Amino acid sequence: MFVARAPATVVSQWKAESASARGLMLGFHQRLMAPSRKPLTKAEALRQAALKLMKSPGANHTFYWAGFVLVCDGR
Numbered sequence: 001m002f003v004a005r006a007p008a009t010v011v012s013q014w015k016a017e018s019a020s021a022r023g024l025m026l027g028f029h030q031r032l033m034a035p036s037r038k039p040l041t042k043a044e045a046l047r048q049a050a051l052k053l054m055k056s057p058g059a060n061h062t063f064y065w066a067g068f069v070l071v072c073d074g075r
Helices: 018-033 042-054
Strands: 008-012 068-072
Touching (some): 018 042, 042 068
8 A cells, every 4th residue: 555655544453344344434534534623633533433433332342443453654
């Protein structure tokens, strides 16, 4: 991804369950695109999306949200 000049990517460290991965990615991108006075960093957007998933009854186990990490150039 870096060779293609992608500044950041969210990757899974293990096989992910589809519904929770979809929910996490949707939440991540919604937070990144949401208009606000102070835009969120990519790391904070991922953290907030994971926190929301943690609080949902069907996906609160670490299997559903903990495997996702942000790999980026630090910006």
